[in-house]
Amino acid sequence: MNIIQPDIDFIQQTKKISGSSLKECMQCGECTVVCAITPESNPFPRKEVFWAGWGLKDKLIGNPDIWLCHQCGDCSTYCPRGIKPADILAALRQINYLHYAKPKFIAKILNNPVFFPISLAIPLVVILAIIYAAGTLKIPPGPVNFSKFFPHAWLNSSFLTLTLLVISTTLFSIRKFWSDLKNNYPGKKQLSKFRSVKSVINEIMTHSNFSKCNSQKHRRTSHLMVFYGFILLLLVTVMAIIAVITDNYPLPFFSPVKIAGNFAALLLLTGLGIMIYQRLFNKEISGNSNYSDWLLLISFFLLTLSGVFLEIGRFQNWNISYHIYIFHLVSVWFIIIYAPYMKFGHFLYRTVALVYAKSRGRNTYIIS
Numbered sequence: 001m002n003i004i005q006p007d008i009d010f011i012q013q014t015k016k017i018s019g020s021s022l023k024e025c026m027q028c029g030e031c032t033v034v035c036a037i038t039p040e041s042n043p044f045p046r047k048e049v050f051w052a053g054w055g056l057k058d059k060l061i062g063n064p065d066i067w068l069c070h071q072c073g074d075c076s077t078y079c080p081r082g083i084k085p086a087d088i089l090a091a092l093r094q095i096n097y098l099h100y101a102k103p104k105f106i107a108k109i110l111n112n113p114v115f116f117p118i119s120l121a122i123p124l125v126v127i128l129a130i131i132y133a134a135g136t137l138k139i140p141p142g143p144v145n146f147s148k149f150f151p152h153a154w155l156n157s158s159f160l161t162l163t164l165l166v167i168s169t170t171l172f173s174i175r176k177f178w179s180d181l182k183n184n185y186p187g188k189k190q191l192s193k194f195r196s197v198k199s200v201i202n203e204i205m206t207h208s209n210f211s212k213c214n215s216q217k218h219r220r221t222s223h224l225m226v227f228y229g230f231i232l233l234l235l236v237t238v239m240a241i242i243a244v245i246t247d248n249y250p251l252p253f254f255s256p257v258k259i260a261g262n263f264a265a266l267l268l269l270t271g272l273g274i275m276i277y278q279r280l281f282n283k284e285i286s287g288n289s290n291y292s293d294w295l296l297l298i299s300f301f302l303l304t305l306s307g308v309f310l311e312i313g314r315f316q317n318w319n320i321s322y323h324i325y326i327f328h329l330v331s332v333w334f335i336i337i338y339a340p341y342m343k344f345g346h347f348l349y350r351t352v353a354l355v356y357a358k359s360r361g362r363n364t365y366i367i368s
């Protein structure tokens with residue numbers, strides 16, 4: 001006889017993050033029927049709502065299906081009991097990346113608004129300490145020149161060290177996640193890892209699954225804008241670092257790198273603007289927005305906006321350019337340090353879960 005042992009804390013946590021009730025579900029299966037991207041065998045999200053309601057945490061940690069959901073909201077729209085399966089699955093994804101992220105205390109700081117000042121103070125103090133160690137912690141006289149305030153050698157080496165540190169800790173988490181996927185959902189391998197990765201990259205580049213959404217048609221456009229804006233911004237950052245190393249910095253306003261950077265900012269601000277607008281004024285369809293959702297959206301928006309003001313400030317020689325510079329650096333470091341603990345971590349876990357699901361043949365859709 002199987003004895004079910006509900007994890008009450010898990011139930012409470014899922015309810016709190018999703019803002020949705022769990023017990024009212026009558027298991028009608030409507031949510032699964034309307035989902036356009038669920039596989040034919042063992043479809044979601046009905047079973048996940050059931051497991052969450054019973055606190056079956058073991059079934060929902062290291063579960064690939066919750067990552068196949070693209071939060072289109074169709075299931076929430078059609079649920080006859082007013083339950084929000086889309087929000088429940090989003091909450092389960094959050095619980096998952098918090099489960100795998102190490103060290104745990106950073107995850108706790110970052111997901112509780114009470115600790116927001118601490119989460120902000122950490123990158124600020126570290127940046128100021130590095131500039132102090134470089135001996136340049138004062139506003140330099142004359143035209144704006146950021147390298148006189150934060151020497152490029154110090155900036156690039158600290159930035160690189162930090163990024164490598166975050167990547168290495170994240171790789172440990174991802175390894176554990178992959179091993180849990182294999183242990184919890186063994187399945188027969190049907191596609192090689194290479195072909196699975198290729199297929200997932202193709203899916204990510206086109207965001208094809210978003211086009212199956214009915215309730216939130218805008219999601220594909222806004223996500224594509226943010227995705228390509230971010231990729232372009234990463235490329236521009238690498239080009240800027242190369243320009244620094246080869247002594248070609250600062251770049252003129254009309255250099256191709258600057259133009260690409262400005263275009264990336266435009267894509268990001270527009271895409272993020274659409275997302276923020278939908279969450280503020282289209283709540284019924286966008287679903288529940290919790291602290292973690294807002295933290296990611298606002299921090300990305302402020303990072304991009306401060307980058308734009310930074311550029312204008314440098315060309316216009318604004319007095320407050322160095323203050324904007326500090327703000328911008330804190331935003332950049334905030335995102336880098338905390339990426340695995342924020343909703344940003346979604347991108348990594350979803351990609352890994354999609355690769356795993358593809359390799360196990362979980363990619364046939366009810367509606368094509």
Ligand code: SF4
Nearest residue numbers: 025026028029031079
């Ligand atoms: S549609 Fe609503 S009530 Fe029906 S199974 Fe899904 S969550 Fe439960």
Ligand code: SF4
Nearest residue numbers: 035069072073075086
């Ligand atoms: S939010 Fe969309 S993709 Fe996710 S389970 Fe519901 S209908 Fe399916």
